[in-house]
Amino acid sequence: MAIQRIAVLTSGGDSPGMNAAIRAVVRTGLARGLEVYGVRHGYQGLVDGEFIPMDSVSVSDMIQRGGTGLFTARSKDFMTEEGFHRALMMLESFKIDGLIVIGGDGSLRGALDLAKNGIAVAGLPGTIDNDLAYTDYTIGFDTAVNTAVSAIGNLRDTSSAHGMVTIVELMGRHCGDIALFAGIASGGDIIVVPEKEYDMDDICRQVVEGHNAGKLHCLIIVAEGAPFSCAEIREAIQERTGMESRITVLGHVQRGGSPSAFDRLLASRLGAYGVDALAEGKKAIAVGIRNNEIFDMDLAEALEMKRPERTELIRLGEILR
Numbered sequence: 001m002a003i004q005r006i007a008v009l010t011s012g013g014d015s016p017g018m019n020a021a022i023r024a025v026v027r028t029g030l031a032r033g034l035e036v037y038g039v040r041h042g043y044q045g046l047v048d049g050e051f052i053p054m055d056s057v058s059v060s061d062m063i064q065r066g067g068t069g070l071f072t073a074r075s076k077d078f079m080t081e082e083g084f085h086r087a088l089m090m091l092e093s094f095k096i097d098g099l100i101v102i103g104g105d106g107s108l109r110g111a112l113d114l115a116k117n118g119i120a121v122a123g124l125p126g127t128i129d130n131d132l133a134y135t136d137y138t139i140g141f142d143t144a145v146n147t148a149v150s151a152i153g154n155l156r157d158t159s160s161a162h163g164m165v166t167i168v169e170l171m172g173r174h175c176g177d178i179a180l181f182a183g184i185a186s187g188g189d190i191i192v193v194p195e196k197e198y199d200m201d202d203i204c205r206q207v208v209e210g211h212n213a214g215k216l217h218c219l220i221i222v223a224e225g226a227p228f229s230c231a232e233i234r235e236a237i238q239e240r241t242g243m244e245s246r247i248t249v250l251g252h253v254q255r256g257g258s259p260s261a262f263d264r265l266l267a268s269r270l271g272a273y274g275v276d277a278l279a280e281g282k283k284a285i286a287v288g289i290r291n292n293e294i295f296d297m298d299l300a301e302a303l304e305m306k307r308p309e310r311t312e313l314i315r316l317g318e319i320l321r
């Protein structure tokens, strides 16, 4: 039987572009003659029954906004047996035939649990971390990289003016993509990511070599989950070279802001595709982008995939420094 009513929610950490995805889901659904509900506060809203009917106007003036108009949450209740069954019951009582979940790894695992219990779901990658292996890009990653590049540009000015070593911590506990992409795009001198092992002596030697070669600044870009923390790097540089450094932790600045054109377009394409796929009868899928093609695959398989090695980019960062 053809689906009649779908719902959409955003879950986990918010990311710029989630609004563009919600908008695309709502308007594609309406264009297909479906009823569309928004669920507020992610999985917590499923548990609590926070379903709101969406019309075209409810998603106007939002494509340019960061955050998420449906709000998000990290829901402990949803992880309990009781909460999970309440969520299933709510989906049934609101007669939802298909659910679009926009979020990161944890959110898509939650979507898989729902799928295993008979709910048709389409998971969309919404996280600034770019840590979902099945897709080339996640919604919000490009904006976060651009925010970081802009901030690093400001830091470079003051770093050069003072001839100081600048250490910048960017988000990414397990995945160094923000640091790697922003580091290369900013012309960073040293990029430190969780995917690689480093020797502190090497890092210090590179700082001294840059200085001796006449560089006015030294920019060290460090991912949150890198093998060395910013404080450890600063201490080692101070001890082994006598040079002073300044640490800037960019933090949640990277989460907010108006989404880039890339993220708006990506989110719009993923959102529309997700609705089309549910309307075609697909049941448990992850929607992503690969080689600029939007595609879907089995959700369980998508979550099993291993992230690509970043050997080429890591090497590029080292050559271009």
Ligand code: ATP
Pocket: 011, 012, 013, 014, 043, 073, 074, 075, 076, 078, 079, 103, 104, 105, 106, 107, 108, 109, 110, 111, 113, 126, 127, 128, 129
């Ligand atoms: P981000 O990458 O931005 O942190 P995320 O989606 O990974 O986003 P999480 O906090 O890990 O963020 O997950 C969001 C919510 O999804 C959790 O609060 C929880 O309700 C649900 N969830 C997380 N992990 C699982 C899991 N393994 N199984 C079922 N549900 C989960």
